Amino acid sequence: MAQGTGDNPNFSEDIKTEKDLKWMEEKEKMVSEYIEEKYTKNKGIRVLGVGGTRNTIRVPEFEQETYYYCGPATVKQVLDHINGNSNSQDDYASELKTHDDNGTDFSMVDNVLNDNQNDNNYVYKTFNSDEKDKWLSKIEWGVDNNYPTILDLKITSKYMPKYRESVEGHILNTSGYDWEDHEIRLTDPFDQGNRGITLGNTWHPADGVWKANQAHFREAIIY
Structure with a gap:
């Protein structure tokens, strides 16, 4: 298990239903059209220093209550942001089937998010090493x-x-x-070393976050 966090190190495939595949197709089109329209003046290309290239949202931080609760804590953060309220980390751990011997299976997260809110159809997607711009677009959207x-x-x-x-x-x-x-802000439920440096809404190099996502065996996000 991941040291201090609780990400399951065992690979399990994200098996998509017909509904999931439909959502994925719709989401891909929606994001592509949104980014293209937003950057029309720059021919659809993300350009640093152009107006509208910085934005933040108010996501509440919930420090993970155990060393293996990064998944339940993150689900709580996202649902509290979308719904204005949330259940306990233990409740989400139960839904995610999170256990101290293997943590949280990331492929379960989109299912639990979709079961607990109706505003956004979350989908699980992997990215190749040459798809950084598409990855950034998902985060921006x-x-x-x-x-x-x-x-x-x-x-x-x-x-x-x-x-x-x-x-x-x-x-x-x-x-x-x-x-x-060229930074991305993350809402992190983990306070590494009890320093108050990694916990909560913190800025990190965008290229570093991309590389950290690519370094993980899943190479995946949920958006």
Whole structure:
């Protein structure tokens, strides 16, 4: 299990239903059209320093209550943001089938989110190493439309300097982007070393977060 967080290190396939596949198709089209329209003046290309390239949303922080509760805590953060209220981390741990011997299976997160809110059809998607721009678009669309994106990261201080020690797998959500400074804001339920540095809404290098997501064996996000 991931040290200090609770991301399940065992791979399990994200099996999509016909409804999931329909949502995925609709979501891909929606995000693509949104980003293209937003950046029409720049021919659909994300350009640093252009107006509208920074945004944040108010996602509440809930520090994970156990060393393996990053999944339940992140689900609570996202649902509390969308619904204005949320259940306990224990409740979401039960729905996610989170256990101290294996943590949370990331492929379960979209299902639990969709079972507990009706505003956004969350979908699980993997990305190849040459799809960084598409990955950034998903995060940008989510923040602009008030829906946090959920990430599964393999963190090192090289990628995300606020972390002093490496973490094999960690689940957390986005809450902002700043393309002028090329940063992504994450709502992190984990306070590494009890320093108050990683916990809550914190900014990290966008390229480092991307690399941390690609370094994880899933290479996946939920948006």
